[in-house]
Amino acid sequence: MAVHRREGLFLAIAVGVVAVTFGVLAEAAGLSLPQVIVMSTLVFTGASQFAAVSVIDSGGSSGAAVGSAMLLAARNALYGPVVARLFRGAVGTRALAVHMTIDETTAMASVQDDDATAADAFWWTGIWLWSLWNIGSIAGALLGALIGEPEAWGLDVAFPAAFLSLLVPHLREAPGRVAAVLGAALAIVMVPLSPAGVPLLVAAIAVGPALWWRVRGPAS
Amino acid sequence: MSWPALIVLVVGAYGCKMFGHAVLARLAVEGRSTQGILRWFPDLAALIPAALFAALIAVGSLGTDRALQVDARAAGMVVGAVAAWRKAPFIVVVVLAMAVAALIRWQTWV
Structure with missing residues (x-):
């Protein structure tokens, strides 16, 4: 497997672990399994999903949850100018690329040497991530009771730690x-x-x- | 969470991503062939990952709900940062950071 595809898979595994935490918290906040699945497949931007369920969990309204989640989703707009030039294909392909424009895919694309590799890294990271993010979310929602406190496993540092390696090339x-x-x-x-x-x-x-x-x- | 709110979030989250591709990215492309203020846009866009990923790391290490807190996360992140700086493999960085945070919590809870 090409290096950037393998690194995309590793990133997706680390973030998949974070998804388990999301599933646990979502279930505890009272979201149904179909709601967890719709969020992870269609909202597909982790920080927003965490924000939404934590507002609900602390007794906030659905409207407040959406507002808080949107503040976290807004940064994805800043990634458009970083990656959009990689996608010049059919409308459907670009629509899918838009959906996958998040922290992780932008990060993997932005550390490659040329545009072709960057596009390939974006797609593979996106596909791995989308799959494992959903599997992790469902697992967390179903097995929440077995996992207990996600913090005890250090799961809350998996996401920021994943970005340490991805930041280093930008510091050259x-x-x-x-x-x-x-x-x-x-x-x-x-x-x-x-x-x-x-x-x-x-x-x-x-x-x-x-x-x-x-x-x-x-x-x- | 109500279903209508969830659907608004689905549409809104996609809308943010779309705004970046359709509006901001277009400004960056136009910037390449202009002498106006827009000519800086492609270079600014290229620096976005450095600024945002550093911010993600900082907030993820120290931020809580509207407050800053130095705890087991920060210790894990320092160890992870040293490993990343030494060019340790990605998985090693993540597992080290998680393990240090988990160990410190385990020590302080028992």
């Missing part, structure tokens, strides 16, 4: 390092000040100073 050049440090700092500052999801949107502002660094900075 100075503008990437500026964007990363500033993005992390902005997000941390915003956590106490804003609802979940907003810190990640604010972090995107970091690309401005990072680009300025590339254009005007000491390197040039």
Whole structure:
């Protein structure tokens, strides 16, 4: 198996483990199994799904759950300009690519050397991920009682840890390092000040100073 | 969660992804052949993963509901970060981070 396809599978396995946590929490929050399945197949953006079920679990309304989930889904819009040029095929193919435009697929595509490999990495990561995300969600919803507290297994660090390896290639050049440090700092500052999801949107502002660094900075 | 709310979320989540592909990506393409402010757009787009993935890591390590908290997650993430920096395989990074977080919790709970 090509390296990028294998790495996509490993990423999907790690995120599939996170999906088990989602299933456990969704079941505990009172979602039915069909609702869990619809969410994981059709919403298909993990952070939003977690946000929705945690609002429901803490007694919030369905409307509040959607609002909070949408704040986390909004960042997927920022990935369009990163990956859209890879897909020039039929409308149906592009519609599927849109559905799969999330953190993980963008990450795998953005660390490849050329566009053809990037597109292949995007598709394979998307297919592995979609499959394992759904299997994990269903398993969590059905076996919640057996798993107990997902935190005891360290499941809550699986997602951020998965992005450590995916961030490293973006740190090779100075503008990437500026964007990363500033993005992390902005997000941390915003956590106490804003609802979940907003810190990640604010972090995107970091690309401005990072680009300025590339254009005007000491390197040039 | 009510079914109508869930359907709104399905449509809204897809709409966000679609907005990126149909509107923001088009701006980036137009940026390549213009002298206006849009000419910076492709370069800005290329830096988005660095900013957002670093933010995901930071919030996932320290963020809780509207507060910052240093706990077992941060310890796991530090170990994972060292492993990633040393170019450890992806699975090793994730398993190490999870194992350290789980061990610390187990030690503090018993």
